[in-house]
Amino acid sequence: MTDQQPMLVARDLNMHLVFDNEVAKVVDNVSLVVRKGEVLGIVGESGSGKSMLALSLLGLPPQPYGKIVGGNVTYRGIDLLNPTSARTVVGKRIGMVFENPGASLDPCYRIGDQITETIHAHEEIDKREARERAIKLLTLVGIADPVATFSSYPHQLSGGMQQRTGIAIALSGNPEMLVADNPTSALDVTIQAQIMRLIEDLRVRLGLTVVWITNNMGIVAKVCDRVAVIYAGQIVEYGRVRDVLKNPGHPYTQALLQASPRIHDQQPLIPLRGNPPSFTDLGTGCRFAARCPKVIARCREADIELRDLGAAHEARCILTGQSS
Amino acid sequence: MNGSPAIFDIRDVSKSFPVRSGALRRVTGWLKAVDRVSLSIPRNCIVGLVGESGSGKTTLGRLLVKLLEPTSGEILFEGKAITRLDRAERHRFRKNVQMLFQDPFLSLNPYKTIFQTLAYPLRAHGLAQRSDLGRKVDELLDQVGLESATAHAYPHELSGGQRQRVSLAAALAVEPRFIFCDEPVSTLDMSARAQVLNLLREIQRKRELTLLIVSHDLSAIEYVCDEASVLYLGGIVERANKENLFARPRHPYTEALMSAVPEPDPDHQRQEIILEGEIPSPANPPSGCEFHTRCPKKIGAICENTAPLLRSVSAAHEVSCHLFAETAQQASRPGGAEGHGRPSSQTPARTSFKSVSGGRSPQ
Numbered sequence: 110m111t112d113q114q115p116m117l118v119a120r121d122l123n124m125h126l127v128f129d130n131e132v133a134k135v136v137d138n139v140s141l142v143v144r145k146g147e148v149l150g151i152v153g154e155s156g157s158g159k160s161m162l163a164l165s166l167l168g169l170p171p172q173p174y175g176k177i178v179g180g181n182v183t184y185r186g187i188d189l190l191n192p193t194s195a196r197t198v199v200g201k202r203i204g205m206v207f208e209n210p211g212a213s214l215d216p217c218y219r220i221g222d223q224i225t226e227t228i229h230a231h232e233e234i235d236k237r238e239a240r241e242r243a244i245k246l247l248t249l250v251g252i253a254d255p256v257a258t259f260s261s262y263p264h265q266l267s268g269g270m271q272q273r274t275g276i277a278i279a280l281s282g283n284p285e286m287l288v289a290d291n292p293t294s295a296l297d298v299t300i301q302a303q304i305m306r307l308i309e310d311l312r313v314r315l316g317l318t319v320v321w322i323t324n325n326m327g328i329v330a331k332v333c334d335r336v337a338v339i340y341a342g343q344i345v346e347y348g349r350v351r352d353v354l355k356n357p358g359h360p361y362t363q364a365l366l367q368a369s370p371r372i373h374d375q376q377p378l379i380p381l382r383g384n385p386p387s388f389t390d391l392g393t394g395c396r397f398a399a400r401c402p403k404v405i406a407r408c409r410e411a412d413i414e415l416r417d418l419g420a421a422h423e424a425r426c427i428l429t430g431q432s433s
Numbered sequence: 434m435n436g437s438p439a440i441f442d443i444r445d446v447s448k449s450f451p452v453r454s455g456a457l458r459r460v461t462g463w464l465k466a467v468d469r470v471s472l473s474i475p476r477n478c479i480v481g482l483v484g485e486s487g488s489g490k491t492t493l494g495r496l497l498v499k500l501l502e503p504t505s506g507e508i509l510f511e512g513k514a515i516t517r518l519d520r521a522e523r524h525r526f527r528k529n530v531q532m533l534f535q536d537p538f539l540s541l542n543p544y545k546t547i548f549q550t551l552a553y554p555l556r557a558h559g560l561a562q563r564s565d566l567g568r569k570v571d572e573l574l575d576q577v578g579l580e581s582a583t584a585h586a587y588p589h590e591l592s593g594g595q596r597q598r599v600s601l602a603a604a605l606a607v608e609p610r611f612i613f614c615d616e617p618v619s620t621l622d623m624s625a626r627a628q629v630l631n632l633l634r635e636i637q638r639k640r641e642l643t644l645l646i647v648s649h650d651l652s653a654i655e656y657v658c659d660e661a662s663v664l665y666l667g668g669i670v671e672r673a674n675k676e677n678l679f680a681r682p683r684h685p686y687t688e689a690l691m692s693a694v695p696e697p698d699p700d701h702q703r704q705e706i707i708l709e710g711e712i713p714s715p716a717n718p719p720s721g722c723e724f725h726t727r728c729p730k731k732i733g734a735i736c737e738n739t740a741p742l743l744r745s746v747s748a749a750h751e752v753s754c755h756l757f758a759e760t761a762q763q764a765s766r767p768g769g770a771e772g773h774g775r776p777s778s779q780t781p782a783r784t785s786f787k788s789v790s791g792g793r794s795p796q
Contacts, residue, residue: 253710298651306707324622330701
């Protein structure tokens with residue numbers, strides 16, 4: 110799956126939030142490639158900058174503070190940092206699924222209107238056709254009674270149904286790629302399992318490429334092919350899921366795994382010490398140094414580059430790998 | 434009744450909420466959130482309550498801490514029915530029984546410093562002199578692993594994990610014997626989740642408390658609890674100690690919940706059971722076994738027509754499912770229970786597992 114054609118390519122992407130008297134470097138020199146047909150996971154704690162990275166990858170830094178200050182992002186050769194060309198891609202060829210469907214759906218409009226609005230935004234088709242398309246989409250995402258759901262309001266649906274609707278909206282432009290920002294965090298485990306299966310199903314049926322942002326290592330293990338671990342706005346580890354989860358090269362990845370509970374495993378959970386650093390005061394050296402159990406003096410001396418661990422596996426830690 | 438090993442005895446408890454509709458808000462139906470549950474919570478341990486949203490687990494917990502009154506049935510705290518407490522007894526009950534809320538972003542007052550939040554319960558229950566408050570608050574913060582400087586902070590200055598610790602400190606302030614923890618880690622990140630789970634275990638051991646923890650995440654329940662009950666549509670479908678429940682889950686619903694937890698291991702092979710659909714509305718529950726509409730192991734008409742009873746399948750393991758009717762010891766259907774009757778203390782088999790003594794006799 111990994112030798113496939115690259116879809117989304119980011120090179121040295123930097124996004125800063127510029128406030129009156131300070132600058133938060135929330136996306137720092139991120140380079141990554143999403144290849145056709147794969148599921149790329151982006152994982153990190155809250156506050157690690159993973160959602161900001163997702164928005165930046167789509168050329169949508171949060172306004173009014175977000176500014177892309179360096180690097181480039183292309184989708185099959187189309188520049189996503191140029192608003193005019195991005196408009197032909199984002200929302201149409203790349204669909205986005207948001208974290209909390211209860212908040213991302215407008216409570217004042219019927220589900221059907223919210224889906225057809227997106228369809229009309231990208232295509233010149235008449236109302237009846239848009240309605241038929243919307244009902245087809247609702248069927249596709251596994252809603253049992255799509256006609257009734259079409260004329261329901263969001264509050265009449267359960268969380269799982271709302272997220273299915275959110276996915277239907279993301280699919281309304283016939284996308285080639287989905288960016289899903291923590292799509293199951295607001296849901297029960299049983300419904301989470303349903304949504305994971307639904308996205309996997311759609312990926313196979315529609316040939317989608319997926320970027321899946323999550324804070325749950327279990328989801329990474331279950332749905333992703335490759336994963337980028339994000340800490341303080343940087344990629345700290347990047348590689349195939351098996352390599353990263355079985356042989357984590359960065360102490361942060363190791364710490365995340367040790368903090369994740371597993372069934373039938375009574376190993377004590379080891380929580381991470383402290384909190385992620387403030388984006389306005391990152392200092393020099395490894396950003397994880399303050400919380401790292403393996404820290405040595407050299408960690409704080411200079412910024413650390415991603416180092417090669419072999420087999421397209423990289424980690425940003427001087428204790429592992431070779432500088433690439 | 435005194436000297437019973439249980440801190441809480443829940444006897445055949447139901448809680449229904451009125452469903453109102455129309456312009457006059459007339460009561461047009463009843464929603465059974467908790468349906469004839471009997472459960473006894475042993476002292477000095479951590480008990481889990483597992484189920485999806487809508488399974489009634491929070492309602493059951495709220496009944497225990499007297500935030501809700503049961504529609505029928507009886508709840509005994511240390512041998513005394515909590516529905517009939519006088520003023521002084523109620524005050525004592527509130528001190529002994531505390532609650533830890535789900536969302537620490539909502540449960541702390543944003544206008545009060547942590548010191549004020551922690552000092553209030555101490556003063557309300559006369560547990561500290563004014564001059565002593567500072568030291569007491571420091572002690573509390575220390576117990577939950579926070580620095581004493583935290584006392585001067587406002588909630589917005591703290592992370593989710595820190596706030597949940599403050600909430601726990603507030604619950605511990607009055608030296609309770611029982612804390613109901615309602616989804617204590619569901620809004621927290623992995624690392625804060627591990628901190629709070631470890632802290633709950635540690636506090637329980639140190640203070641010899643009893644904790645009831647509600648969660649839909651079985652991995653968290655397995656990590657902290659000594660025993661657990663699985664709830665579906667307001668009724669207990671399986672109850673066992675931790676070893677039995679996780680090594681040999683019997684009820685198809687428990688199996689499905691377990692298989693739904695994603696494991697952080699790419700080699701993990703597990704039979705994947707994904708439940709179809711969602712939990713039905715408790716205002717209009719299915720007939721027979723309430724799980725039959727989603728059950729992957731449904732055996733036939735009996736599931737649709739007859740409500741199974743909660744029966745012992747082994748020591749310290751009870752399950753309510755027709756699949757285990759034979760393995761279970763003989764048990765008769767309680768008379769007069771219509772439709773989805775829940776087993777209560779009548780079934781003889783219950784005595785084998787932390788049973789409530791002196792329950793209603795059959796028929």
